[in-house]
Amino acid sequence: MKQILIFTDLDGTLIDHDTYDFKEAQPTLDQLRSRSIPVIICSSKTRAEIEICRRRMGLSYPFIVENGGAVFIPSGAFDLRDLNYVEKGPYHVVELGVPYADLCTIWREIKKKNFRMRGFSEMTIDEIAACTGLPPEEAALAARREYSEPFMFSDTSAQFSLLTNLLQEKGLTITRGGRFYHMIGQNDKGTAVQILTRVYANTYPDKKIWTAGLGDSANDIPMLRHVDMPVVIRKKTGEWERVQEIETIIYSDKAGPSGWAEMVRKIL
Numbered sequence: 001m002k003q004i005l006i007f008t009d010l011d012g013t014l015i016d017h018d019t020y021d022f023k024e025a026q027p028t029l030d031q032l033r034s035r036s037i038p039v040i041i042c043s044s045k046t047r048a049e050i051e052i053c054r055r056r057m058g059l060s061y062p063f064i065v066e067n068g069g070a071v072f073i074p075s076g077a078f079d080l081r082d083l084n085y086v087e088k089g090p091y092h093v094v095e096l097g098v099p100y101a102d103l104c105t106i107w108r109e110i111k112k113k114n115f116r117m118r119g120f121s122e123m124t125i126d127e128i129a130a131c132t133g134l135p136p137e138e139a140a141l142a143a144r145r146e147y148s149e150p151f152m153f154s155d156t157s158a159q160f161s162l163l164t165n166l167l168q169e170k171g172l173t174i175t176r177g178g179r180f181y182h183m184i185g186q187n188d189k190g191t192a193v194q195i196l197t198r199v200y201a202n203t204y205p206d207k208k209i210w211t212a213g214l215g216d217s218a219n220d221i222p223m224l225r226h227v228d229m230p231v232v233i234r235k236k237t238g239e240w241e242r243v244q245e246i247e248t249i250i251y252s253d254k255a256g257p258s259g260w261a262e263m264v265r266k267i268l
Contacts, residue, residue: 003207005200006032006264007064007193007223009215010043010053012178013233016256018133022057025257028264029057035268040064040196042189042213042223044148044177047072048141062199067175067184067219068192069097069147079202083195094195097147098172098185106170107149107183115163119151119183132179147187150180175219182219189215190222197226212267214260217241224249229267233259 008014015022022029032039039057041050042064050063050072062073071094073080075087085092104121111117120128120143129139131152153160164174167183175182193213201209213220213227216235221243224230230248232240234255243249250266252259 001207003200003204003209004037004267005197005209005211006037006039006267007042007196007211007213007227008039008260009217009220009223009233010041010045010050012216012235012256013214013220014039014041014257014260015053017178017236020134022257025261025264026057028261029059031268032264033058037268038062038200042068042193042215042220044150044180044182044219046142046144047146048144049138052138052141062196064189064192064196066097066146066148067177067182068187068189068222069184070095071192071195073196073199077203078199080199081202083199094192095147096185096187096191096195098187100145100147100149103145103147103149103172103183103185106167106172107151110163110166113162113166115153115159116155117151117153117163119149120145121149147184149183150177151183153181176217177219178217188222189220190226193223193226212264214263215241221246231263231267233263 038061039059040061044067047065064071072091075090075092083094085094107119125136125139128143129136211227212229213223214231216233230246231250233252234240236255240251252263254262
């Protein structure tokens with residue numbers, strides 16, 4: 001018996017980069033649900049944002065927030081042996097990232113060195129809405145960070161290298177998503193995917209776990225390294241994210257949710 005798991009990014013992958021719509025993927029989502037194949041969101045988005053997406057898509061599976069900052073697992077349904085977790089509402093949460101308050105303290109300290117950059121913690125809800133294209137009520141959900149600081153960087157490449165080095169000295173890293181850079185801890189999507197894959201293996205010991213991962217940006221590469229079938233979704237520009245060091249990888253012809261549906265149908 002085989003249990004397939006579909007790990008997926010959101011922006012530019014399962015949902016459209018500009019409109020945030022996923023109608024092209026809805027029939028495939030319905031097909032996966034009918035076959036009891038979990039679709040596990042693995043995104044840079046916040047818990048609040050992903051909960052909205054899950055409700056719209058009719059998903060009830062575990063999910064990964066803020067570039068692997070934490071794994072949210074519905075309480076009572078999974079074998080969590082050997083895992084350290086905290087309880088938050090209806091979830092058991094495996095926290096892998098640095099608390100947002102600590103990130104903001106470091107961000108303010110780093111900003112004193114006059115980098116030309118602006119983080120979510122410095123923006124109003126209207127400013128976040130303007131740079132994301134989200135309506136204000138959803139921009140407010142994007143501002144509810146727990147493990148990462150998205151930011152826009154408009155300085156030189158030399159300054160970016162300096163910023164990277166300064167953050168590394170503090171145990172932090174930078175990853176790049178579809179719209180923003182993200183300041184995070186030593187967490188990434190790959191570690192979170194490994195944890196959830198092990199949880200499913202423990203929960204269904206009579207089944208062979210087989211995983212696919214779909215993403216379109218640099219922050220998805222750690223996820224793609226830890227699945228059986230890594231898939232890169234074409235960007236709206238017509239290009240694909242450059243991925244190295246993965247021997248077997250497939251690329252979609254179409255962009256966004258159309259490309260997502262195209263590749264999931266091939267997987268099935």
